[in-house]
Structures are given as C-alpha cells and as structure tokens.
Amino acid sequence: MRTSFVSTLALWNSSKTSLDKMQTGLVKANKELVTGRDADVGLKLGYKTGQTLSLRQDRAEIDALIDSNASILLRMKSSTTALDQVRTNGDKFMDALIATPLNSSSLTTVMYQARVNLQSMVSSMNSNVGGQYIFGGINSQEKPLNDYSGGTPTLRAAVSIPVSGLSAGDVIRFGVGGTPEQVFTVTGETTVDALVTSINAAVAATTLSGVEASRDPVTGNLVLKSIDLMGKTDVTGSFTDVDGAGIPVEGSVTRSPQAAVASAFRSTFGFGVGDAAVSTITPGDMKTFLDGSFAALFEGSNWQDWSNASSQNIQSKISATEKVEASTNANGQGIQKMAMAYTMISELGLDRLGETTREALVSKALETFSEATTGVKTMQSKLGAVQEKVEEADERMSLQKDILDAKVIHLEAVDPAEAKIRVDRLMTQIQTSYSLTAQLRTMSLINYL
Structure with missing residues (x-):
C-alpha cells in the first residue's frame, strides 16, 4: 500500500478557499432574503433581462407622473382655497352692502372694508406654492x-418715449387723459426730428389729436406733450420696433391701478375724486362713466395696469396619454369684476356723492359683485373638474403599478423560505469551517514527540 504526503499548509488553504466561496454565497443569499429579488437577475433571466428592464422603466415613469400629479394637486387645491376666500369675502361684503343703511356714519366703514377686501384679493391672487405664483399662468x-395703491402721482403732462433705429413699420402708441389709444406708424422717418415733424403734421391734419411732439435735447427721446386745455393731461405711450427679426421691443410707461382710476375719473368729469364737485355728478353721468371708461380699465390691455399674469395656463401631463390645463390665472373675468366692484365702492367718492348718484353706484356695484362671484365659481368648477381628472389618473396608474410589480416579481422574485434555509446552512458551514481551521492550527508534530 502506498501513502501520499499532505502538508498542513495545504489543509489550511483548502479551508480558506471553501470559506471564501461560502462567504460570497452568504452575501448573495442575504441580499435575496432582504430584497426578495434574485441577486443576479441577468444571470437568472438571460435573454429575458430586457423584459424586466422594460417593466421597471414603465414603473419608474408611472412613479414620476404620480409625483408630478402630487405637485399639481397641491397647486390646484391651493388655488381653490384662495378662490374660495375671494368668493366668500365678496359674498359677505355684498350682503353687508345690502343690509347696511348708507349714511354718514356707515360710509367710511364700508369704503374702508372695500379697500381691505381688495387688498386681501390681491394677496390671495399672489399666493405661491414651491416658489411659483399659482395664479400667474405660464408666467409663474x-x-x-x-398693489392697487401704488400711489396717485401727479398727472403727467408729457411722456418721454425711447425711440431708436427707426424703420418702416415701427409703431408709436399713445393715450391722453384716458382717451382711446392712438397709433402712428413710421413710414419714411429715419430720425426723431423727422418723427416729430410727421406727428405734429398729423395732429394739424387731425389724424392724431391731443399732443405736441418734440425731441428731448438731453436724452434724444421722443416727447409727447398734452395740449388738452381741460386739464386731462395724463399721457402714456410706447414704441414698438419691428426691425430685424420682427420681434417687438417695447419701451412703455405703466401706471398703478389707482393712478389709472384717478386718470379715468378726471378725464370724464374734469375734476379729481377728492374734489368737492363730486357731489354734482348725476346718476346718468355716473352710469355712463361706470359702463364706459371705468369698465374699460378692467378688461383688455388696460388690465395690464393690474395684472402681470399670463392668460395662458400651464399644461401638465397627468398620465401617459392625458394632458390638462393644471392651473388658472388672475386674468379671469371673475377676478376682474371683483376688483371693479371693490374699486367702485372704495375709490369713486362714495362719501361725497349725492344720494341718488350714490344709490346708482351701489346698485351697479351689487350687480358687478354678483357677476364676480359667478365668475369665480366658474374658475373653481374648472379647477375641480381637472382635479378630478388628476385623481382618476392617479387611481389608474396605481393599478398599473400593481400589475407591473406582479410581472416584475414573477420574473425576478426568489422564494424567501429557500433563501432563509440557504443563509442558515451557509452560516453553519462557515462556523464549522472556522472551528476546523482553529483545530488545524493547534496540530503540531511536537505534540506527539
């Protein structure tokens, strides 16, 4: 019989090699036990790996949409809350206006409350969520x-408009004392002096009216000065340069809403809101003013004195196939009417008007409040309809997530009981290996000599 020689070093190394394999297996088994997923999906699935990757990508897209919808819902709920406050305040004020006898002791209180409510409405419209103004449309x-009370500056007798690079097609727009905007289109003028000559010639020919043009000797700007002898001297103007790429570049003069109201009032009646002559305004004249130049301040381009919001709302994708208008803006008719109604009560000399004229003003204000609350309700209902769509999309996507999860589990999942058995077996083997290694280290020929 032949025996072979086995060294102690070989015995030590053999246990070390098997121990490394068992530790690697233990890490893998532990990972599968914790995650419930095969430690090496690619090795397990082979050519089916692309299928599980595709399913996980679809799952990730749904998660992203649900997270986005959470932000959309927060914005919409905040918008609804703000609109509800605006509408509630309007309803309460309208009820108080109907119930309160308007006499010298109550007028001051009513006017003050109208100013407070107007400022509250502005504050609500300027609400922001996550650093974005929720009523700004796409201009968030x-x-x-x-702010309404940006001050009532002295009426401007002239406006200085920056004009440069004149070419055919450029446009000068201006208004005097709240009158309708007038337009002058550049044809062959190439300098400000030539422009001055042409505008003054148009005024002389009555094509344009109300101003005298000149060139500012310091700035070189075009100056349009009112020649109105009735004191209606508030002048605004802008220049649109359509040269080059055809994108208008505007230099314009803006006013606070309070200044715009004061200008329209003075232009219509020939005196200011604080003048004693306010008591001479007749109901007919007041109605004409309210339906005409005053109402115009709250619509069209004049609303820009109030609003910086875009009328275009944010479009948001709420599912793989749906896109909705997920916001509203401060240019809604309900907001315009609400601002108009509060301004009627607070800024048109309610405490100075004659009794019959005051009644006509209050009657118009109540009518406007009614239109305003209807408009705000319409805004809320549109938000509510979209909110319902978003919530329904979330429910559908939650079901889709469950289906995708089930498919992924079918491909990648491991049996947790089997994984636990492997962990326990490997732990036992490793402990045994450590014990054997310790015994081998104590083996020595010296102990047997």
Missing part, C-alpha cells in the same frame, strides 16, 4: 397682481 415667476 412674477407676482400676478400689482
């Missing part, structure tokens, strides 16, 4: 509504 980085 700028406050939607300007």
Whole structure:
C-alpha cells in the first residue's frame, strides 16, 4: 500500500478557499432574503433581462407622473382655497352692502372694508406654492397682481418715449387723459426730428389729436406733450420696433391701478375724486362713466395696469396619454369684476356723492359683485373638474403599478423560505469551517514527540 504526503499548509488553504466561496454565497443569499429579488437577475433571466428592464422603466415613469400629479394637486387645491376666500369675502361684503343703511356714519366703514377686501384679493391672487405664483399662468415667476395703491402721482403732462433705429413699420402708441389709444406708424422717418415733424403734421391734419411732439435735447427721446386745455393731461405711450427679426421691443410707461382710476375719473368729469364737485355728478353721468371708461380699465390691455399674469395656463401631463390645463390665472373675468366692484365702492367718492348718484353706484356695484362671484365659481368648477381628472389618473396608474410589480416579481422574485434555509446552512458551514481551521492550527508534530 502506498501513502501520499499532505502538508498542513495545504489543509489550511483548502479551508480558506471553501470559506471564501461560502462567504460570497452568504452575501448573495442575504441580499435575496432582504430584497426578495434574485441577486443576479441577468444571470437568472438571460435573454429575458430586457423584459424586466422594460417593466421597471414603465414603473419608474408611472412613479414620476404620480409625483408630478402630487405637485399639481397641491397647486390646484391651493388655488381653490384662495378662490374660495375671494368668493366668500365678496359674498359677505355684498350682503353687508345690502343690509347696511348708507349714511354718514356707515360710509367710511364700508369704503374702508372695500379697500381691505381688495387688498386681501390681491394677496390671495399672489399666493405661491414651491416658489411659483399659482395664479400667474405660464408666467409663474412674477407676482400676478400689482398693489392697487401704488400711489396717485401727479398727472403727467408729457411722456418721454425711447425711440431708436427707426424703420418702416415701427409703431408709436399713445393715450391722453384716458382717451382711446392712438397709433402712428413710421413710414419714411429715419430720425426723431423727422418723427416729430410727421406727428405734429398729423395732429394739424387731425389724424392724431391731443399732443405736441418734440425731441428731448438731453436724452434724444421722443416727447409727447398734452395740449388738452381741460386739464386731462395724463399721457402714456410706447414704441414698438419691428426691425430685424420682427420681434417687438417695447419701451412703455405703466401706471398703478389707482393712478389709472384717478386718470379715468378726471378725464370724464374734469375734476379729481377728492374734489368737492363730486357731489354734482348725476346718476346718468355716473352710469355712463361706470359702463364706459371705468369698465374699460378692467378688461383688455388696460388690465395690464393690474395684472402681470399670463392668460395662458400651464399644461401638465397627468398620465401617459392625458394632458390638462393644471392651473388658472388672475386674468379671469371673475377676478376682474371683483376688483371693479371693490374699486367702485372704495375709490369713486362714495362719501361725497349725492344720494341718488350714490344709490346708482351701489346698485351697479351689487350687480358687478354678483357677476364676480359667478365668475369665480366658474374658475373653481374648472379647477375641480381637472382635479378630478388628476385623481382618476392617479387611481389608474396605481393599478398599473400593481400589475407591473406582479410581472416584475414573477420574473425576478426568489422564494424567501429557500433563501432563509440557504443563509442558515451557509452560516453553519462557515462556523464549522472556522472551528476546523482553529483545530488545524493547534496540530503540531511536537505534540506527539
């Protein structure tokens, strides 16, 4: 019989090699036990790996849409809450206006409350969520509504308009004392002096009216000065340069809403809101003013004195196949009417008007409040309809997530009981290996000599 020689070093190394394999297996088994997923999906599935990757990508897209919808719902719920406050305040004020006898002791209180409610409405419209103004439409980085009381500056007798690079097609727009905007289109004028000559000639020919043109000797700007002898001297103007790429570049003069109201009032009646002559305004004249130049301040381009919001709302994708208008803006008719009604009560000399004229004003204000609350309700109902769509999309996507999860589990999952058995077996083997290694280390020929 032949015996072979086995060294102690070989015995030590053999246990070390098997121990490394068992530790690697233990890490893999532990990972599968914790995650419930095969430690090496690619090795297990082979050519089916692309299928599980595709399913996980679809799952990730749904998660992203659900997270986005959470932000959309927060914005919409905040918008609904703000609109509800605006509508509730309007209803309460309208009820108080109906119930309160308007006499010398109550007028001051009513006017004050109208100013407070107007400021509260502006504050509500300037609400922001996550650093974005929720009533700004797509212009969510700028406050939607300007403060009403930006001051009532002295009426401007002239406006200085920056004009440069004149070419055919450029446009000068201006208004005097709240009158309708007038337009002058550049044809062959190439300098400000030539422009001055042409505008003054148009005024002389009555094509344009109300101003005298000149060139500012310091700035070189075009200056349009009112020639109205009735004191209606508030002048605004802008220049649109359509040269080059055809994208208008405007230099314009803006006013606070309060200044715009004061200008329209003075232009219509020939005196200011604080003048004693306010008591002479007749109901007919007041009605004409309210339905005409005053109402015009709250619509069209004049609303820009109030609003910086875009009328285009944010479009958001709420599912793989659906896109909705997920916001509203401060240019809604309900907001315009609400601002108009509060301004009627607070800024048109309610405490100075004659009794019959005051009644006509209050009657118009109540009518406007009614239209305003209806408009705000319409805005809320549109938000509510979209909110319902978003919630329904979330429910559908939650079901889709469950289906995708089931498919992924079918491909990748491991039996947790089997994984636990492997972990326990490997732990036992490793402990045994450590014990044997310790015994081998104590083996020495010296102990047997």
